[in-house]
Amino acid sequence: MDMDTPVGANALDAEKIVGKPLDRVDGRLKVTGGARYAYEMQQDVLYGFVVEASIAKGRITAIDTYAAEQSPGVKLILTHRNAPRQGNGNHREAHPVLTGPLVSHYGEPVACVIAETFEQARAAALLLKVEYDREKGHYSLAHHLDLARIPHQPDGAPADSEIGGFPGAYADAPIQIDVTYRTPLQSHAMMEPHATLAVWDGDNLTLHTANQMLNQGRQVVARTLDIPVEKVRLVSPFIGGGFGGKLWVNADAILAAIASRYLKRPVKVALTRQQIFHVTTHRSDTIQRIRLATGSDGLIVAIGHDVFSGNLPGEQVYEAAALQTRSLYAGPNRQTRHRLVPLDIPVASSMRAPGESVGLLALECAMDELANKLKLDPIELRIRNEPAEDPEKRIPYSSRHLVACMHEGARRFGWDRRNATPGQVPDGRWLVGMGMSAASRGNPLRFSKAIVRLDPSGSAWVRMAMTDIGTGTYTILTQIAAEMLGLPIDRVRVELGDTLFPEAAGSGGSFGAASAGSALFEACEALRKKLADSVGMDAGTAKFIDGHIVTGERAVSLLELVGDGVEADGEIKPGRNNREFSQQSYGAHFAEVGVDRDTGEVRLRRMLGVFAAGRVLNAKTARSQAIGGMVFGVGAALHEDLVLDPRFGYFVNHDLAEYHVPVHADIPASLDAVFISELDQHSNPLKSKGIGELGICGAGAAIANAVFNACGARVRHYPITLDKVLAALPKQA
Numbered sequence: 001m002d003m004d005t006p007v008g009a010n011a012l013d014a015e016k017i018v019g020k021p022l023d024r025v026d027g028r029l030k031v032t033g034g035a036r037y038a039y040e041m042q043q044d045v046l047y048g049f050v051v052e053a054s055i056a057k058g059r060i061t062a063i064d065t066y067a068a069e070q071s072p073g074v075k076l077i078l079t080h081r082n083a084p085r086q087g088n089g090n091h092r093e094a095h096p097v098l099t100g101p102l103v104s105h106y107g108e109p110v111a112c113v114i115a116e117t118f119e120q121a122r123a124a125a126l127l128l129k130v131e132y133d134r135e136k137g138h139y140s141l142a143h144h145l146d147l148a149r150i151p152h153q154p155d156g157a158p159a160d161s162e163i164g165g166f167p168g169a170y171a172d173a174p175i176q177i178d179v180t181y182r183t184p185l186q187s188h189a190m191m192e193p194h195a196t197l198a199v200w201d202g203d204n205l206t207l208h209t210a211n212q213m214l215n216q217g218r219q220v221v222a223r224t225l226d227i228p229v230e231k232v233r234l235v236s237p238f239i240g241g242g243f244g245g246k247l248w249v250n251a252d253a254i255l256a257a258i259a260s261r262y263l264k265r266p267v268k269v270a271l272t273r274q275q276i277f278h279v280t281t282h283r284s285d286t287i288q289r290i291r292l293a294t295g296s297d298g299l300i301v302a303i304g305h306d307v308f309s310g311n312l313p314g315e316q317v318y319e320a321a322a323l324q325t326r327s328l329y330a331g332p333n334r335q336t337r338h339r340l341v342p343l344d345i346p347v348a349s350s351m352r353a354p355g356e357s358v359g360l361l362a363l364e365c366a367m368d369e370l371a372n373k374l375k376l377d378p379i380e381l382r383i384r385n386e387p388a389e390d391p392e393k394r395i396p397y398s399s400r401h402l403v404a405c406m407h408e409g410a411r412r413f414g415w416d417r418r419n420a421t422p423g424q425v426p427d428g429r430w431l432v433g434m435g436m437s438a439a440s441r442g443n444p445l446r447f448s449k450a451i452v453r454l455d456p457s458g459s460a461w462v463r464m465a466m467t468d469i470g471t472g473t474y475t476i477l478t479q480i481a482a483e484m485l486g487l488p489i490d491r492v493r494v495e496l497g498d499t500l501f502p503e504a505a506g507s508g509g510s511f512g513a514a515s516a517g518s519a520l521f522e523a524c525e526a527l528r529k530k531l532a533d534s535v536g537m538d539a540g541t542a543k544f545i546d547g548h549i550v551t552g553e554r555a556v557s558l559l560e561l562v563g564d565g566v567e568a569d570g571e572i573k574p575g576r577n578n579r580e581f582s583q584q585s586y587g588a589h590f591a592e593v594g595v596d597r598d599t600g601e602v603r604l605r606r607m608l609g610v611f612a613a614g615r616v617l618n619a620k621t622a623r624s625q626a627i628g629g630m631v632f633g634v635g636a637a638l639h640e641d642l643v644l645d646p647r648f649g650y651f652v653n654h655d656l657a658e659y660h661v662p663v664h665a666d667i668p669a670s671l672d673a674v675f676i677s678e679l680d681q682h683s684n685p686l687k688s689k690g691i692g693e694l695g696i697c698g699a700g701a702a703i704a705n706a707v708f709n710a711c712g713a714r715v716r717h718y719p720i721t722l723d724k725v726l727a728a729l730p731k732q733a
Contacts, residue, residue: 001522002575003445006681011528011544012521012615017483018476021620025489026238026474035238039195039270041208046075048259048269049121050251051111051128052278053103056649057137057344060101060110064129068113071127073120076262078112083258087223090315091281091347094224095249097258103132104312105346106650107278112255114267137344139649141285141310142182148308148339151318159318161326163392164333170302173293177370181290181362182717183321185642185651186283187276188351189661192240194280195270198256205261206233209253212246213506214465218499220249225257237497239469239507243632244350246469247508250280277654282642283351284309284319286358290366298374300331300385305363306339313342317349321359324440324697327582328363330387345649350508352632353693356441357700361636361718364437364701368708372420378436378705379406379415390582398581398682401612402438405588408676409436409610413590422712430594432605433710439587439611439698443680443689444511445574448519449502452481452527453567458547458559460485461493462523466504466516468496471692472621473512479618480517480686484524485558486544502569510585510690513617515572518684522570530568531561577682585689587611589630589702595710600725602638602707606670609699614680614689622691626673629695635662637700638719 012018029035053060065077083098097109110130115121138144151159170176196209205227211217214234222229239246252269260267271279291304309319322336351357371378383403389396410416418434419425425432450464462481468474474494481492495501505515525539528549532539537551548555592605609630616622639660643652653659673695679687700718708714713728 001571001685002573003577003684004575007685007687010685011484012686014483017479017489019616019619022475022479022489022618024472024475025478037192037238037240038197038208038210038236039268041197043197043199043266045197045266045268046114046116046263047118047121048112048114048255048267049118049125050109050255050269050271050275050279051113051125052107052275053110055103055132055134056106056139058103058132058134060103060130061133062131063111067127068124071120071124073116074113074124076114076259078255078259079110087226089223091248091349094220095251095254096224097251097254105344106648107275107346109251109255109279112259112269114259114263137649139343139345139644140646141308141341141343142287143646144341144343145308148341151316151338151340153316157320157323159338161336161392162334166302166304166333166335169333170291170293170304173301174296175294175374177290177292177366177373179290179366179369179716181288181365183286183358183361184640184718185285185644186351186640187642187659188243188245189656189659190241190243190245193271193273193276194246194250194252196253196256197266197268198260199266200260204231205257206235207253207257208235210239210246211236211249212239212242212467212469212508214467214497214499215503216506217249221253221257224254234499235497236467239467242469242507243352244354244508245280247350248281273656274654277651278346281347281349284311284348286319286321288321288362290362292366292370294370294374298376298381298384300329302333303329303331304335306337308339308341309348310341310343311348315347319358320355321362323442324356324359325363326392327390327584328438328440329385330391331385334392345644353441353696356697357636360437360698361700364698365704368435368705369714379410382406382438393582395580395582398583399678399680400586401676401678402586404676405586405610405612409588409590409608413608415590418709422709427594429597431597431710432592432594433706433708434590434592435702435705435709436588436590437698437701437705439589439694441510441585441690441694441697443583443585443683444509445572445578445684446505446511446515447573448504448515449569449571450516450519450523451502451567451569452520452523453565454527454558454562455565456562458562459491459493460487461495462520463495463501464504464516464519465499465501466496466512467507469507471507471625472618473507473516475621476513476517476617477520480520481524484521484528484544486546486548510693514684514686514688514690517617517686517688518572519570521685522572523568526568526570527566530566531558534561572684581682583683585611585613585691585694587694587698589699591702591706593703593706593710595707595725597711600722600729602720602725604634604666604668604703606668609673609695611673611675611694612678613675613691613694614678614683615687616675617686617688622675623673625691626695627671629693630671630673630699631662631667632696633699634666634703636696636718637703641719
């Protein structure tokens with residue numbers, strides 16, 4: 001099905017199963033250890049250990065492998081001297097490893113030791129002696145803005161946009177805001193490390209690997225190893241978190257595949273927690289300049305957003321932090337620009353809500369600054385600048401209930417009790433403040449397929465190459481099939497995570513549930529038609545209830561119709577709806593913080609997110625995803641900072657002891673997420689929208705705005721640590 005027309009009434013509208021807060025169908029497997037992750041696959045394996053470059057830029061002049069080769073259990077040492085030729089491309093197209101003596105970033109793999117046990121491989125790796133000629137590199141974004149260029153992504157949104165005459169309109173406006181915000185380098189810090197088990201059967205390669213998008217990964221592996229794509233199979237039924245860090249094929253997969261082919265035995269390669277920080281991807285830091293101009297009435301007449309981010313030379317991926325600025329607020333004169341700085345540090349790529357998550361940290365705080373300057377309530381300012389249509393695309397929104405989210409959040413949170421003057425609400429040694437922000441995240445749809453089959457027992461199974469990274473995909477797909485076919489949950493089995501199954505979008509970009517779920521919807525629709533036609537019923541009016549197909553007074557058991565089994569497939573493609581309507585999920589965040597007046601310590605006291613994201617497919621997993629995103633936002637605002645040593649180009653705090661993410665003590669019990677009722681008929685057959693990344697969007701800005709309201713300190717360089725608060729207090733309190 002192409003999304004070319006609005007979606008009318010359908011079987012999901014009954015919501016007897018879809019939408020309900022059902023427990024995860026894979027929950028028991030996970031808590032009992034029955035869910036197998038990539039590293040837990042066992043096939044008489046050998047183990048690989050990656051050796052990282054200890055310089056950031058230069059050339060390998062010598063590798064002494066003799067001592068390592070004599071170490072117990074060692075079977076092979078891969079270096080650039082014996083690695084095979086591989087295909088090239090950026091990190092989205094190929095992932096060649098050990099291709100030559102050049103070192104492009106700190107931590108780049110320079111060798112891989114394969115041995116009988118992990119411990120033997122690690123011990124031997126420590127015996128390798130690698131010598132280098134170092135070269136001067138460019139490591140710091142802030143220090144190399146003069147190298148910035150316009151990025152080019154043929155399949156993405158343009159890097160720049162301009163509507164009206166921004167420079168003149170901004171200069172002539174009576175009220176102006178011109179502020180620069182900085183967000184730091186960040187790491188995905190997912191629970192499960194990257195790991196792959198490679199097995200060759202003749203010329204056929206199977207990779208049990210932690211990868212969010214298997215069909216895309218299959219293409220990358222085939223291109224890298226220069227083998228036909230049909231010879232590659234990726235298997236990943238369970239993934240222990242990704243947040244974008246497992247969107248792309250990493251060194252563990254390619255090294256395991258190369259070593260396994262050499263040795264003709266299964267080889268397993270897992271990255272240590274410390275290695276993940278340099279060997280895989282991260283989120284770039286950003287420098288963002290926001291310019292807002294209004295009349296005395298608070299109506300925006302000019303809005304500008306300039307973004308700098310960095311990546312390896314040759315890479316085109318940039319942090320698209322101004323994308324939401326193009327559609328969130330009205331204003332006739334607009335300018336957004338993205339610039340990419342080539343840096344000799346590990347590859348920067350997508351991390352949860354790429355673009356919006358850090359873009360809203362800047363935009364929504366700038367809006368708060370504007371409201372304060374205008375002496376307007378921050379919600380009122382946003383309502384006054386609510387657009388009637390997408391202000392840059394000049395097309396209608398598929399649905400937009402941002403104002404409703406702000407009103408509902410204000411009511412629930414007690415926003416009317418907020419004192420607009422900073423520093424006026426003491427609680428012992430604490431100064432207490434409230435802040436809010438808007439949330440917006442794009443709602444993409446990607447090509448996906450599914451197959452559904454009813455077997456002779458009357459049970460259904462579903463297969464697709466979709467993945468579940470802990471978000472509840474197994475559960476919501478089970479609910480969709482059960483609702484569509486009139487079956488109880490325990491008579492539906494969903495099988496995911498294998499490229500032998502029909503192609504699916506995978507987990508990422510908040511498109512997973514919509515894309516995979518819509519393909520399954522279409523497969524179920526096709527199966528319903530087959531069954532209805534077989535008994536002379538009209539598929540458009542027939543109902544599937546309690547294992548029967550029903551029209552009027554006539555009911556036929558599905559068991560009478562399936563014979564040896566009956567199946568159907570379905571697919572979804574983006575269509576006119578995705579081009580002719582501006583599609584986003586929306587929300588509003590509210591936060592209350594306390595700031596210690598002596599130390600500058602910030603404590604989150606309570607937080608609320610109110611979201612509009614189309615049909616909610618499972619109330620429990622949706623709320624869990626939203627809250628998880630909000631906690632992610634707490635980390636972005638107060639904790640996360642991947643510290644780069646600008647002299648040597650490496651991340652200093654490359655472990656979870658020093659890379660700080662929120663823990664239980666940082667998150668108050670009073671943190672909640674609610675959804676307002678919404679169906680989006682232009683989005684997809686489910687009438688749903690993406691949720692997984694919406695929760696982080698704007699969450700950190702609400703906290704930053706609450707800090708300002710508490711004590712008057714406006715910190716524009718994230719994370720908001722006590723030293724920055726203290727530095728701002730004398731000037732702004």
